[in-house]
Amino acid sequence: MRMREVKEEIRQVISLKALIADYTPVSRNHAVCPFHPDKNPSLSISDSKGLWHCFGCGLGGDCFTFLMQAEGISFQGALGRLAYHTGISLPEISETEVIAHQRQSDQKIQKLRALEEEKKERKHLLDESSKFLGGCGKG
Ligand SMILES: [Zn+2]
Numbered sequence: 001m002r003m004r005e006v007k008e009e010i011r012q013v014i015s016l017k018a019l020i021a022d023y024t025p026v027s028r029n030h031a032v033c034p035f036h037p038d039k040n041p042s043l044s045i046s047d048s049k050g051l052w053h054c055f056g057c058g059l060g061g062d063c064f065t066f067l068m069q070a071e072g073i074s075f076q077g078a079l080g081r082l083a084y085h086t087g088i089s090l091p092e093i094s095e096t097e098v099i100a101h102q103r104q105s106d107q108k109i110q111k112l113r114a115l116e117e118e119k120k121e122r123k124h125l126l127d128e129s130s131k132f133l134g135g136c137g138k139g
Contacts, residue, residue, distance in 0.1 A: 003090075003091055006079075006083065006088060006090060006091060007079070010063070010079070010083060010086055011063060012050070013086045013088065014050075014063050014085070014086055016045055016046075016047050016050050016051070016052060016062070016063050016066070017029075017045050017047045019066060019067065020043070020045060020052065023070050024043070025041075026041075027041060029045050029046065029047070030043065030044055031043045031045060031052075033054045033056050034070060035054065035069055035070075036056050036057035036059075042054055042055045042056035043056070050062050050063060052065075052066060063078075063082060064079060064082065065078075067081060
């Protein structure tokens with residue numbers, strides 16, 4: 001199955017209204033927009049078309065766009081989540097994409113490790129200086 005077909009299938013299976021209702025109260029075909037300070041429900045939902053549009057801030061799109069905006073994630077991330085949610089399996093991701101993703105998470109892990117090392121180093125220095133100070137006091 002092609003990515004485009006998968007997208008279509010997810011769009012058909014998912015209830016946009018139910019998805020939006022996870023983030024903001026929905027009444028009939030309108031919801032309070034979670035993307036701008038909204039007092040009146042100015043976000044309109046067309047569940048049959050699978051599209052939403054906010055007349056307040058002008059944002060709009062489909063279920064993927066909504067999830068991307070609501071969660072601050074990439075299209076790939078939104079696709080992955082909705083695929084998992086609907087039980088639709090995604091087509092195999094090409095090797096270069098996997099490598100790119102891998103690299104990203106590697107960088108994150110490396111950053112975390114660097115932070116851990118820095119913490120350890122600081123703690124070590126603190127221990128050393130307190131030992132030193134303690135030694136002076138005793139002497
Ligand atoms: Zn809005």
